[in-house]
Amino acid sequence: MLFDGAVNAKGVEIGSILISPTGQHYQATSRLWFFCTNNTAEYEACIMGINMTIDQDVKELLIMGDSDLIIQQAQGEWETRDVKLIPYRQHVEYLSKRFKSIEFRYIPRCHNELANTLATLASMLSAQCSQLSLGNPNSGKAWLL
Numbered sequence: 001m002l003f004d005g006a007v008n009a010k011g012v013e014i015g016s017i018l019i020s021p022t023g024q025h026y027q028a029t030s031r032l033w034f035f036c037t038n039n040t041a042e043y044e045a046c047i048m049g050i051n052m053t054i055d056q057d058v059k060e061l062l063i064m065g066d067s068d069l070i071i072q073q074a075q076g077e078w079e080t081r082d083v084k085l086i087p088y089r090q091h092v093e094y095l096s097k098r099f100k101s102i103e104f105r106y107i108p109r110c111h112n113e114l115a116n117t118l119a120t121l122a123s124m125l126s127a128q129c130s131q132l133s134l135g136n137p138n139s140g141k142a143w144l145l
Contacts, residue, residue, distance in 0.1 A: 001049040001063045002107075005041025012041050016049030018056070028052060042067040043088035046074070050095045060101040071106040 002017040012032040019025055032044060046065060053061055065071055072078035073089050074096075080089045096102045 001053060001061060003042070003045040003049045003063070003065050005038060005043075005045040005067075007036065007038045007041050012036055012044075014041055014045035014048055016045055016052060018049065018052050026052070037084075039067065039069055039082070039085060040088065042070045043085065043092070046070060047088070047091060047095065050092065054095065054098055059099060061099050062103050062105060064105045064107045066107055066109040068106050071104045074104040 001019070003015065005012070005014045012035065013029065014032065015027065015029045017025055017027050028048060030048060032041065036044075042065065046063065049063070050061075063071075063074070069078065073080050073085070074092050080086050
């Protein structure tokens with residue numbers, strides 16, 4: 001799974017991409033209707049993606065994002081000091097227990113262009129169509145989100 005969040009003058013947008021073991025891509029974008037920091041948007045995108053995989057009964061998951069802070073906190077490598085982010089980290093930890101295997105991996109922004117594009121695309125959509133969900137991933141194999 002790939003995820004990204006974007007905060008700009010038009011609002012807050014998030015995107016997640018679920019990639020099946022066979023290489024099929026399933027994207028979701030959403031506009032958040034509250035102002036938040038970029039780190040909060042990144043957590044929201046990650047959680048949206050994790051929920052997509054839970055809905056599809058995925059058991060093994062690799063999560064990749066370009067937010068070093070989110071990845072390091074999710075791995076337990078870095079302490080979460082911002083009190084506003086603690087509930088997000090705790091929720092990711094709670095959701096992670098639903099998987100047989102889960103790994104968080106940092107990737108440079110240049111390798112996260114698809115998720116970044118989805119988050120940016122959400123900012124261009126009108127209020128009526130600010131949510132987009134494609135596909136129906138249904139496999140017991142390891143998924144990339």
